[in-house]
Amino acid sequence: MPHSITLTVNGRAHEVHLDDPRVTLLDLLRERLALAGTKKGCDRGQCGACTVLVNGRRANSCLMLAATLDGCEITTIEGLSEGGDLHPVQTAFIENDAFQCGYCTPGQIMSAVGLIAEGRAGDDPERIREGMSGNLCRCAAYHGITLAVQEATRRMAKDEMEDAA
Amino acid sequence: MKSFDLIRPATVQEAIAAWEPGASWLGGGTNLVDLMKTGALEPGKLIDLGRLAVLRDVETLPDGSMRIGALVSNADLADNPEILRRYPMVSEALLSGASGQLRNMATVAGNLMQRTRCAYFQDPYAACNRRAPGTGCDAREGENANLAVLGWSDACIATNPSDFCVPLSALDAVVEVAGPSGEREIAIGDFHLLPGDTPERETALQPGELIVALRLPAASSGFAANARYLKVRERTSFAFAIASCAAALRMEGGRIAEARFALGALAAKPWRVSEAEALLAGQAPDAALFERAANAALAGATASGDNAWKIELGRRTAARALAMAAAGTPQRMPALPASVFAAQAGEPAHV
Numbered sequence: 001m002p003h004s005i006t007l008t009v010n011g012r013a014h015e016v017h018l019d020d021p022r023v024t025l026l027d028l029l030r031e032r033l034a035l036a037g038t039k040k041g042c043d044r045g046q047c048g049a050c051t052v053l054v055n056g057r058r059a060n061s062c063l064m065l066a067a068t069l070d071g072c073e074i075t076t077i078e079g080l081s082e083g084g085d086l087h088p089v090q091t092a093f094i095e096n097d098a099f100q101c102g103y104c105t106p107g108q109i110m111s112a113v114g115l116i117a118e119g120r121a122g123d124d125p126e127r128i129r130e131g132m133s134g135n136l137c138r139c140a141a142y143h144g145i146t147l148a149v150q151e152a153t154r155r156m157a158k159d160e161m162e163d164a165a
Numbered sequence: 166m167k168s169f170d171l172i173r174p175a176t177v178q179e180a181i182a183a184w185e186p187g188a189s190w191l192g193g194g195t196n197l198v199d200l201m202k203t204g205a206l207e208p209g210k211l212i213d214l215g216r217l218a219v220l221r222d223v224e225t226l227p228d229g230s231m232r233i234g235a236l237v238s239n240a241d242l243a244d245n246p247e248i249l250r251r252y253p254m255v256s257e258a259l260l261s262g263a264s265g266q267l268r269n270m271a272t273v274a275g276n277l278m279q280r281t282r283c284a285y286f287q288d289p290y291a292a293c294n295r296r297a298p299g300t301g302c303d304a305r306e307g308e309n310a311n312l313a314v315l316g317w318s319d320a321c322i323a324t325n326p327s328d329f330c331v332p333l334s335a336l337d338a339v340v341e342v343a344g345p346s347g348e349r350e351i352a353i354g355d356f357h358l359l360p361g362d363t364p365e366r367e368t369a370l371q372p373g374e375l376i377v378a379l380r381l382p383a384a385s386s387g388f389a390a391n392a393r394y395l396k397v398r399e400r401t402s403f404a405f406a407i408a409s410c411a412a413a414l415r416m417e418g419g420r421i422a423e424a425r426f427a428l429g430a431l432a433a434k435p436w437r438v439s440e441a442e443a444l445l446a447g448q449a450p451d452a453a454l455f456e457r458a459a460n461a462a463l464a465g466a467t468a469s470g471d472n473a474w475k476i477e478l479g480r481r482t483a484a485r486a487l488a489m490a491a492a493g494t495p496q497r498m499p500a501l502p503a504s505v506f507a508a509q510a511g512e513p514a515h516v
Contacts, residue, residue: 003171021171021211024198044199045267057240057269063198064270067171068191068213115265118240126500133402134264 005070009033010079018067025061025069026050029076037077037106041136048135051107051114052076058114060134077106080113088159089113092152093145100139111135112149116156123150167207175216177343177377183212184345184373190214192236192275195267200280204289205296220274220377223247229383232341235274235376239263239329242273251386253494254332254411258394261503262328264403274376277330277340277356278368281323281433282405284308294320295364309470311407314479315463316432321364322469324430325357328503332394332411334427334435336385344374357434364433388413388425392494395486396429396503397478406430408478409503410486414450421445426487428462431479438462450491452484459483 003018007028014033026043029035029052041049043062050062053075080087089112092098099105111132121127128149129142137145171191174180180190189197189208200206214220220236223245231251233242242248243259263271285291285303292301304312304322312322330353338353351369358366370376392413398404409429415422424445427437441461448454459480466476485505499507 020168022166022168044202045195048264048266051266054269058266059270060195060266063194065171065191065194065198065211065213068173068194068215070173111266114269118265120265124500130402130501131265134266 003067003070005067007066007069007071008073009035010075016066021065021067023066025052025054025064025066025074028066029061029074035076035078038110039103039106041104041107046136047104047107048111049104049107051110051135053110053114056117058111075110075113077110080109087113088155089116089148089152092148092155096144096148096151097141098144098148099137099141104135104137104139108132108135108137108145112145112152115149116153121149121153123153125150128153166201166204169201169208170210171213172210173213173216177217177219177375180212180214180217181343181345181373181375183210184375185210186372188212190278190375192272192278193238193267193270195263195271196275196279200287203287205287206280214375226380229386231381233273233379233381235378236272239268239271239273239276240265243268249498251389252332252336252381252392253389253498254392254394254413255329255336255381256498257502258328258332258396258409258411260498261394261396261409273329273379276327277333277376277379279327280367282326283312283323286323295323295360295367298363298365305470310472311430311475312472313432313469314466314472314475315428315436316359316434317469318360318362318364320362321360321433323360323364323433325433325435326405326430327435328394328396328406328409328429330357331409331427331429331435332392332413333379333381334437335411335413335425336388337382339380339382340376341378341380342370342374343377344371346371348377350380353435354437359433367433387415387423390494391416391490393486393489394503395482395489395505397482397505401501401504401506408475408482410479410483411435412483412486412490414445414487414490416450416491420447420449421491422447424458424487426458426462426483426490428479428483431466431475436462438464440464445487450488452488455484455487455491456480458487 039049041047045060115131188210191213220234243256396409412426
């Protein structure tokens with residue numbers, strides 16, 4: 001049973017024709033839209049490497065059937081920077097040594113962007129660790145990741161205040 | 166993954182009309198899609214409920230009860246100000262489960278319908294009476310250290326993994342369902358079934374019935390000042406419970422006027438024992454009292470394998486959850502919801 005959907009990915013609209021309902025959002029992004037920044041780790045919702053934003057909220061793209069996402073807005077790691085400027089979370093990850101091999105990093109960064117938007121953790125390291133527990137890092141860069149999310153949270157709050165002023 | 170037909174109905178009526186034997190409802194997909202990937206479940210048809218916006222409302226009804234649409238996400242419900250104010254242990258339980266990503270996707274009805282995490286249920290090549298009736302139970306002679314100590318049968322020793330359902334049980338939630346023969350309500354205590362000889366029958370839903378909403382009674386908000394969820398797990402976050410307890414006390418003049426508590430992860434349904442609750446009524450809160458109530462709640466518990474330790478763990482979890490409830494609901498959600506490591510008064514945070 002074919003399904004035709006419209007997806008907006010990183011601000012660009014795509015008409016997607018799916019000949020198979022089993023295609024996940026993760027496989028659609030990587031295999032059909034050439035956006036390989038989103039990573040496949042466990043493919044079962046346990047590692048967080050596939051994290052993207054769906055309508056602004058973080059989600060595991062490996063457990064979402066693409067055919068159910070008609071009309072959704074997706075943001076991936078490729079869509080974070082603006083005009084060559086890295087997103088504050090990306091900058092903070094670099095400055096705080098928040099990765100080693102880098103495989104989990106796109107998912108970590110997208111999850112951090114989602115967490116900061118949720119406003120749940122602030123810059124409390126305990127709440128950040130809890131809020132980021134859906135993203136595993138087998139290099140165990142967790143200390144740097146926590147510092148990076150703290151710093152990005154503060155920087156984004158400051159930028160927002162300056163923009164408002 | 167075996168292929169399937171996918172349909173996306175626009176109304177509840179269309180969804181119900183589309184059901185046929187072998188079909189599954191698709192909510193957040195966090196459990197179902199995973200089990201389809203392992204091959205444990207092979208629905209021939211998925212009925213995606215994603216377009217049914219009518220199932221996403223949270224509202225307070227004229228009688229003061231709260232009605233929660235079936236497709237409200239775990240994250241949205243946990244952050245709902247009225248839920249936090251009136252039924253705080255519901256939020257604490259939701260926030261102690263899964264990860265931030267999964268809570269954004271998972272739905273409240275899907276939580277009620279989630280399947281056991283027994284490894285033999287998830288493995289399509291294992292014998293499992295719950296997944297494939299009559300094939301036997303590989304868990305009996307296998308890895309069973311975390312399986313049931315209450316309400317199990319020779320046919321099945323699986324546990325219900327839900328956190329959310331534990332406070333729902335203590336608070337007398339009601340499940341609203343719609344199906345081919347109309348609408349009806351099911352008390353949460355009657356919703357999940359113990360395995361007996363038919364472990365494949367997991368809930369009281371009839372074929373083709375769909376959960377449309379949950380209701381929390383107005384009177385259950387009387388416990389809000391003294392209500393906690395405690396979850397013991399093998400890591401502090403993003404792990405299923407090995408024992409949990411939702412405990413709620415209604416205090417009057419320093420005494421317990423009424424108590425509710427339910428245990429999770431010990432049986433195929435949240436475990437609630439009215440005799441154990443009755444022991445607490447009229448008493449002043451006290452550690453020895455909580456221990457007696459916890460013992461009563463675990464009465465009849467027996468090991469189903471290498472898991473006798475869960476009986477004592479269940480007792481201690483219940484006694485401690487009752488003590489935490491007596492100490493009062495925290496002003497702000499703890500940094501580590503439901504954690505045994507959450508800071509007690511004045512103690513340093515532990516991780």
